[in-house]
Amino acid sequence: MPNTVAYMDESGSLPDIKSPYVVLAAIVTQHERDLKKVVRIAGSKLKQNQLKKRGGKEIKWWNAPDGTRVHVLQALAQKDIQVFWVAIEKQGQRIEDSPENYGLMVGELLRECLAYHPQLKVVVDMHFSVLSQREQFDRIVSEYCQLSEPLVHMDSQQDAVIQLADFVAGAILSRLTGKGEFANLIEEKVVVGKTIKWLPLYKNKKR
Secondary structure (H helix, E strand, O other): OOOOEEEEEEEOOOOOOOOOEEEEEEEEEOOHHHHHHHHHHHHHHOOHHHHHHOOOOOOOHHHOOHHHHHHHHHHHHOOOEEEEEEEEEOOOOOOOOOHHHHHHHHHHHHHHHHHHOOOOEEEEEOOOOOHHHHHHHHHHHHHHOOOOOOOEEEOOOOOOHHHHHHHHHHHHHHHHOOOOOHHHHHHHHEEEEEEEEHHHHHHOOOO
16 A cells, blocks of 8 residues: 655745744645656746746746646646645744744644544655754654654655645645635645644643
């Protein structure tokens, strides 16, 4: 039986006070190969010179034109996937981008995923470049979740499916900030989607 894998990424900034939300999204699938095709096709439609003009080497939500965003999300909606997302309402706070804070947010999302998929491989975006920070992050997450195997840290250039999680998170953030209803395209794939406030989450972290 194929492994069930959750690919996770986020949209929004923890420390930027102008960013009202941080959205964490997970795509859960047993068919990673099919999802990688979505990224390749989208990449072939967007010429490299267009991508460079938009300031990136790979397709991400922030540098993709609306047509590419729609194409990617429509393609995702046709795949055998489940989507989980958690939006952290920052309540005007400037949140330190630390392993503890980010780990708490990821742990909240993973709790939802694990309620449906107890045996789950989790691939997270390479949020921290320093090994010691990633190790601390792993410890924080393990305090909140009983994972069946260690977390895998990869960037989107190593595994293209993470780019798709970025698109999902970006679509949700766009909805929450009134910048577009792209998220409607994947609404039927959402198993859990919720918004929670940062301060109560942080205060209850030791529960």
